[in-house]
Amino acid sequence: MSQDSSTRIARDLSRWVEAASPGAQLPSTRSLVAEYGASPVTVQKVLRGLTAQGLVETRPGVGTFVRSVRLARPHDYSWQTAALGVGRSRSLQMASALRAARPGAIDLSSGFPDPELLPDRLIRTAFTRAARSRAVLAGPSPAGLPDLRAWFAAELASGAPASLTAPTADDVIIFPGSQSGLSAAFRSLAGAGEPLIMESPTYWGAILAAAQANVEIVPIPSSAQGPDPADLERALAETGARAFYAQPTYANPTGAQWSAQLSADVLETVRRHKAFLIEDDWAHDFAIDSKPKTLAAQDDAGHVVYLRSLTKSISPAVRVAGVVVRGPVRDRLMHAAQSESIYVSGMLQAVALDVVTQPAWRTHLRNLNEQLGSRRDLLLSSLHEHAPQLQVGHRPKGGLNLWARLPEGTDLGQFVREAEIGGVSVVPGDELFPAEPVAGHVRLTYAGRDPGHYPTAARVLGKILSRPQAS
Amino acid sequence: MSQDSSTRIARDLSRWVEAASPGAQLPSTRSLVAEYGASPVTVQKVLRGLTAQGLVETRPGVGTFVRSVRLARPHDYSWQTAALGVGRSRSLQMASALRAARPGAIDLSSGFPDPELLPDRLIRTAFTRAARSRAVLAGPSPAGLPDLRAWFAAELASGAPASLTAPTADDVIIFPGSQSGLSAAFRSLAGAGEPLIMESPTYWGAILAAAQANVEIVPIPSSAQGPDPADLERALAETGARAFYAQPTYANPTGAQWSAQLSADVLETVRRHKAFLIEDDWAHDFAIDSKPKTLAAQDDAGHVVYLRSLTKSISPAVRVAGVVVRGPVRDRLMHAAQSESIYVSGMLQAVALDVVTQPAWRTHLRNLNEQLGSRRDLLLSSLHEHAPQLQVGHRPKGGLNLWARLPEGTDLGQFVREAEIGGVSVVPGDELFPAEPVAGHVRLTYAGRDPGHYPTAARVLGKILSRPQAS
Numbered sequence: 001m002s003q004d005s006s007t008r009i010a011r012d013l014s015r016w017v018e019a020a021s022p023g024a025q026l027p028s029t030r031s032l033v034a035e036y037g038a039s040p041v042t043v044q045k046v047l048r049g050l051t052a053q054g055l056v057e058t059r060p061g062v063g064t065f066v067r068s069v070r071l072a073r074p075h076d077y078s079w080q081t082a083a084l085g086v087g088r089s090r091s092l093q094m095a096s097a098l099r100a101a102r103p104g105a106i107d108l109s110s111g112f113p114d115p116e117l118l119p120d121r122l123i124r125t126a127f128t129r130a131a132r133s134r135a136v137l138a139g140p141s142p143a144g145l146p147d148l149r150a151w152f153a154a155e156l157a158s159g160a161p162a163s164l165t166a167p168t169a170d171d172v173i174i175f176p177g178s179q180s181g182l183s184a185a186f187r188s189l190a191g192a193g194e195p196l197i198m199e200s201p202t203y204w205g206a207i208l209a210a211a212q213a214n215v216e217i218v219p220i221p222s223s224a225q226g227p228d229p230a231d232l233e234r235a236l237a238e239t240g241a242r243a244f245y246a247q248p249t250y251a252n253p254t255g256a257q258w259s260a261q262l263s264a265d266v267l268e269t270v271r272r273h274k275a276f277l278i279e280d281d282w283a284h285d286f287a288i289d290s291k292p293k294t295l296a297a298q299d300d301a302g303h304v305v306y307l308r309s310l311t312k313s314i315s316p317a318v319r320v321a322g323v324v325v326r327g328p329v330r331d332r333l334m335h336a337a338q339s340e341s342i343y344v345s346g347m348l349q350a351v352a353l354d355v356v357t358q359p360a361w362r363t364h365l366r367n368l369n370e371q372l373g374s375r376r377d378l379l380l381s382s383l384h385e386h387a388p389q390l391q392v393g394h395r396p397k398g399g400l401n402l403w404a405r406l407p408e409g410t411d412l413g414q415f416v417r418e419a420e421i422g423g424v425s426v427v428p429g430d431e432l433f434p435a436e437p438v439a440g441h442v443r444l445t446y447a448g449r450d451p452g453h454y455p456t457a458a459r460v461l462g463k464i465l466s467r468p469q470a471s
Numbered sequence: 472m473s474q475d476s477s478t479r480i481a482r483d484l485s486r487w488v489e490a491a492s493p494g495a496q497l498p499s500t501r502s503l504v505a506e507y508g509a510s511p512v513t514v515q516k517v518l519r520g521l522t523a524q525g526l527v528e529t530r531p532g533v534g535t536f537v538r539s540v541r542l543a544r545p546h547d548y549s550w551q552t553a554a555l556g557v558g559r560s561r562s563l564q565m566a567s568a569l570r571a572a573r574p575g576a577i578d579l580s581s582g583f584p585d586p587e588l589l590p591d592r593l594i595r596t597a598f599t600r601a602a603r604s605r606a607v608l609a610g611p612s613p614a615g616l617p618d619l620r621a622w623f624a625a626e627l628a629s630g631a632p633a634s635l636t637a638p639t640a641d642d643v644i645i646f647p648g649s650q651s652g653l654s655a656a657f658r659s660l661a662g663a664g665e666p667l668i669m670e671s672p673t674y675w676g677a678i679l680a681a682a683q684a685n686v687e688i689v690p691i692p693s694s695a696q697g698p699d700p701a702d703l704e705r706a707l708a709e710t711g712a713r714a715f716y717a718q719p720t721y722a723n724p725t726g727a728q729w730s731a732q733l734s735a736d737v738l739e740t741v742r743r744h745k746a747f748l749i750e751d752d753w754a755h756d757f758a759i760d761s762k763p764k765t766l767a768a769q770d771d772a773g774h775v776v777y778l779r780s781l782t783k784s785i786s787p788a789v790r791v792a793g794v795v796v797r798g799p800v801r802d803r804l805m806h807a808a809q810s811e812s813i814y815v816s817g818m819l820q821a822v823a824l825d826v827v828t829q830p831a832w833r834t835h836l837r838n839l840n841e842q843l844g845s846r847r848d849l850l851l852s853s854l855h856e857h858a859p860q861l862q863v864g865h866r867p868k869g870g871l872n873l874w875a876r877l878p879e880g881t882d883l884g885q886f887v888r889e890a891e892i893g894g895v896s897v898v899p900g901d902e903l904f905p906a907e908p909v910a911g912h913v914r915l916t917y918a919g920r921d922p923g924h925y926p927t928a929a930r931v932l933g934k935i936l937s938r939p940q941a942s
Binding site for chain 1: 488489490491492493495526527537538546547548550551552553554555581583586589591594595598599601602603606607608609610611628629630631632633634636637647648650651654658659660663676679680682683684685713745746747771772773786787788789790797798799800803806807809810811812813814815816817818819
């Protein structure tokens with residue numbers, strides 16, 4: 001009899017718990033005793049059983065509750081494997097530039113500048129000001145805030161010769177970061193299965209966006225002098241590609257700034273092939289020893305789709321980029337932009353515009369450029385002194401990175417792992433080649449935290465390279 | 472001689488101007504006279520010629536400068552037409568829900584709630600607080616802020632029966648708005664050329680994202696009762712589709728809330744076909760007469776990819792959505808998310824989390840739900856009284872829209888234009904059908920500005936429908 005009622009109570013209560021919300025209180029022991037005509041001992045035993053199964057928990061003196069944190073059942077998601085198939089992109093690991101460096105490690109890998117290099121006060125003031133404005137409730141503006149678009153157009157126009165028609169606010173689309181702009185440009189100008197020419201090595205985010213857009217990447221080699229126009233010519237002629245993605249100013253990772261001659265040659269080649277240049281001017285605000293010269297400023301025939309982001313120079317929290325794009329292709333990009341994001345937060349746009357139109361922004365940029373110069377030189381001299389095996393062939397005139405070649409025969413993966421163990425995080429260069437890597441490289445940023453540790457980091461790297469290689 | 476030197480000066484100056492930056496000052500008349508051995512009259516004539524060409528401008532008493540506002544040359548972007556080809560999506564017009572209503576018009580078309588319905592004070596306080604915090608400089612967090620992800624998981628878990636394993640923060644990815652989440656889900660679960668089942672009619676942004684992802688839309692009819700599971704069964708079996716996009720709660724535009732039976736049937740059908748349900752819970756915060764019940768809460772086997780946005784209920788300026796996705800498919804979505812946007816502004820995430828965790832947020836939602844109820848009822852009774860020709864077959868229990876059918880034979884385009892001229896903006900229903908529209912409908916929102924004008928709007932619509940149709 002006692003056995004029976006215990007089974008019955010257990011079955012009823014299990015069902016009840018199954019249907020109940022987490023945190024729901026079970027009937028009291030007293031009421032269960034009354035309902036089932038069972039002894040309190042029987043009821044208690046049943047409740048202990050449910051507790052052991054992880055279904056309920058007892059708070060002494062309060063009652064018994066459906067568990068809110070349930071014991072995890074082992075999942076079986078294996079059906080998804082068949083449903084999803086192999087997928088187009090197998091390399092789903094995260095880029096090193098996005099991974100946070102191990103706590104305590106010296107960060108030579110981050111893709112985002114040290115907060116010390118950001119205009120802290122300007123951003124806080126801009127957010128506080130915007131929080132009092134209509135921007136907090138602003139509705140969507142599909143192409144972006146007119147004033148911010150005009151600012152991007154004017155920045156580009158300021159470098160343009162008077163003989164060309166300057167871009168206007170109407171030629172600008174605001175994106176939530178340049179990654180979205182790149183993705184929209186790749187989908188609009190190439191599309192699935194179609195060729196897209198890229199420098200090799202180049203920015204990992206562009207490689208990722210190209211892979212996701214299922215375009216066929218056509219790599220052309222690029223060095224600290226930029227690409228060879230003859231390679232571009234050949235790639236355009238042989239593949240019929242109609243777009244070339246490039247970073248002519250302080251390229252990531254090589255640091256290249258194209259000469260005036262190279263810029264003119266590339267523009268002429270692109271024009272002759274009735275193609276587009278997708279110019280990623282990511283490092284416009286990170287000049288050190290030269291002025292950035294945009295190719296887009298030399299074109300008013302709609303051949304250059306120009307991307308400029310403010311995310312890295314204002315703050316990672318202000319994801320705003322402007323894309324200057326002229327002619328019918330603008331509508332395609334606008335369409336791609338809408339289908340991905342519809343519009344960019346009016347608040348972030350207001351803050352970005354506020355920051356870049358403050359007189360203090362110019363002062364900040366000057367300081368920033370000086371600091372980047374000192375950091376670059378400190379990292380260069382530290383490497384020169386303590387890790388002379390690393391060849392840094394080029395002292396970049398701007399940007400955030402050094403591009404260092406490993407001695408012949410070094411195992412790149414092992415080097416990166418040993419550096420990590422030694423407390424230094426670096427980006428393995430092979431992540432940045434859309435084609436086969438031509439040699440073992442690492443990318444070393446001089447914009448991460450704690451530049452004072454560069455000599456230590458260089459010592460760690462030099463020590464690894466001076467050891468005999470296990471191979 | 473004077474002719475010669477004038478030609479020479481004109482040629483040299485034109486070249487100089489062409490290469491110069493806007494605003495650059497030309498050499499003075501005096502120095503040109505000296506350089507070319509020409510008369511001041513000759514130099515002046517050349518400068519007038521350049522001025523007439525729009526290349527330079529003279530500021531009397533100051534000098535002559537390269538024009539900064541150039542005369543517009545007529546553009547020729549026609550080469551782009553050939554370069555771009557026809558393109559995959561010809562309909563590049565903007566959706567009515569995004570277009571701002573004509574100034575002065577009564578807005579029954581907006582996709583975004585009246586700022587009056589937003590938690591103004593909460594948002595301003597949250598932004599001001601966040602402006603003092605580390606969030607302004609926060610680096611990227613690829614999947615999103617852990618606390619915000621935990622909040623989305625807990626919200627979903629609160630509706631889940633105790634017998635299922637509840638989602639955790641690890642199952643959540645933060646997107647910059649649900650449009651990005653949709654786009655990533657469509658690309659991850661279907662992809663170019665592959666079938667994706669959708670309700671017809673449905674949300675225009677989903678149709679747009681599907682078109683951009685080049686998936687093949689497989690429409691199944693849906694009404695105020697939701698879709699018929701038999702149609703879903705047939706579509707899954709016949710097309711081999713592995714994903715179904717739906718809005719089970721206060722669907723846009725029909726207002727449908729699925730019954731418990733329908734939800735169970737759909738889940739069972741999706742499971743049997745080893746397929747995914749993409750559940751767009753866009754109106755979770757816009758309940759009026761019922762509680763939202765999410766299907767995702769009934770699934771712990773990874774069959775439901777669940778999207779919930781805070782953009783419409785907090786503010787268009789806080790573009791933040793959470794996607795709950797379990798199993799290996801999570802990595803695919805994460806990858807798609809990174810290639811589009813890398814990450815969401817930490818500032819917007821901090822603000823969203825701040826708002827939804829304030830006790831005042833609950834109060835705000837209760838008020839909001841009451842206001843939506845009054846607005847819905849006012850619009851319904853206004854239409855009933857003044858435009859009885861419009862059939863609103865369903866009084867939605869939540870959401871922001873009425874779905875009204877036009878009398879047989881009404882020309883939808885003409886009706887919408889006449890409404891616009893009469894000062895009432897509405898969304899033509901044909902934009903919301905991925906398949907052929909089954910009848911002429913308009914979508915009427917009761918969340919736009921100035922609900923006091925609903926009777927007037929209804930009178931305008933009724934008057935148009937009472938006129939004899941030009942056909």
